[in-house]
Amino acid sequence: MNTEGDLLHTVTADNISDNRRRVGKVMVWGTALLCAALALWQMAYEMDRVARGFETWRPVLYAYMLWATALCAAQVIVNGEKGKRTLFVLPAALFVISLVVFPLLFALYISFTDWNLASPNGPQPNGTDNLVEMWNDGFYWNALKNMVYYVLAVSVEYVIAFGLALLLNAQIRARKFFRVVFLLPLMLSPVAVSWMIGKSMLEVRFGPISRMIRELGGEPSFFGTPETARFMIMAMDAWTFIPFMMIMLLAGLQALPREVIEASKVDGATGWQSFKEVIFPLMLPVSVTAIVIRIIFKLKLADVIINVTSGGPGGATDSVTSFIFREYRDRSNVGYGTLLAMVYLVLIVIFVTLLLKLVSRWMERPA
């Protein structure tokens, strides 16, 4: 990104009168005051200091939206042409800030309370009790350990996806047909997949795969032992998401310079040699990008686990997200669950930052 000035230069002679500036400032501050006043009043009402108030916080939301609109409009009124430029980014920025930063701050507060939705007292700060509880919670550490396994499974997915991308990039007929078919699993919702595969095809009595294993003389049991159960979850998740990496790698393969590969052929390289010495190194940036994005998606893995095993047997398939989901759902243990989520967020941020630092020299540009 250039640092000298705008890529798209505009020369404008803005004559903004003092009056116009004042109008803009009044708009922003006026609506902000309105919003703050409404919020204070509502808060006082909820604490029973004021007799009359609104039923919900909706009016505060409307006032907030009014303020956001006024802020955007004021950019143009006060800053003229420069404000019009700001207007491109400002709506998205306001949207993300109000929907992420405020809830995160709120989450930070609840994560240090003993809030249980079932208890009538509401949130009561309880210092570091939750942290101590987390430290002693074997299931949480177990879920974190499972996440390590799940992330490691990405490497196998990568190998398969690369193979498929190479196949699709070869001289084949009906390429479009195969591409659409290989893409299909990505379109399916993990919840539907967990029924289609996890609950029906892998069903022990009537599922077609169990039947096949029985024909071959085995005894089907997919979710009985921790290892197989974890493997099955990995396989289902891989089935859905391999197309994702495959498409990225295929795009990379198609963008490779043809001359280099042809030159390697002219120099007498066999197929394997030209793959190892030419294609793979050239594909490194794309590969790393695909793997990093896939890992980021993998860290959110939950839907399949919630619906197929709900963490069982004995927490062997639990991901952090599915574990916290049950903490909310079954035990309404809101304060503790939120602390676990916040700790997970911190761990993820550290992990992803390290990962990006580690691989950034293989990537053409940081993600």
Place this chain on the structure above:
Amino acid sequence: MSAIFKDHDADRRVNTKWWASRIAIYAALLIWTVICLFPIFWTITTSFKLAPDVMKGNLVPWWDFTPRWKGWESIGLSPRLFGEVSTVREEFLKRFWNSTIISISSSFLAVVLGSLAAYGLSRFNYRFGFMKNSDISFFFLSQMILPPVVLALPFLVLYKSLALLDSRIGLILLYTLMVLPIVIWIMRDQFQGIPIELEEAALVDGLGIWGAFMQIVLPIALPGMVAAFILSLVLCWNEYFFAALLTATNATTLPVMVASQTGSQGINWWSMAALSSAAILPLVVVAIFLEKYIIKGMAAGAVK
């Protein structure tokens, strides 16, 4: 000589090798095709089966079992029931409609907000306090890392006090937030590929910045926006986690409906299969017809 007559020993050996590689490639392709298609085939055929067919493990319709509409009747979608009033169908259509509205509106909102932001970031230099352009880009893209579980609970409480719990608008806002980084990632790439001279010419001709954006840049970037839109659509349609936590009756989406059915004891295979098929079919159709855009969307950002 060997260039004209291809019957030398050496040439024949190459030929068999070529055939072997052909066969290996197609065999691998076919195996993976089966892996991809069999679950879908299984689900769709099971929705036409009766209990004995399921227990006997019949696979091929018409050959070893006769398709019946029983599964589809359980969600009210069979030729026999179309004329009649059916509560299960209303229930299903309500969920379907929720999913449609929520995913389309949030994708639309995300594409609008995301394209504007991506365009601004690719053309102008900003300074919000200490944040420069690269910081702002990173701020947007870093939202991708944020696990949904961190936001789930604050939103539960926030929505409760705003009376947005179990409402479509609540989900739309959240889903927009969820896909926004991906849209920005795709669109930034698209706008960087558009030569800046086009807009300069438009500015010289008397358009403003916004006029140039609307009339010159948007039409060129439209395919990229469609790609971003469809990718967001897929993600929103399939989202389960937030929908499960934040909706109860009014705004539940299809994935929640499917999941709630699997939870109940003694599920009917045929009705589950019909429900799953109905939930996945729209996107299967989208994939078949709009595959080009999906691939374009995912390839953006990977290759540069």
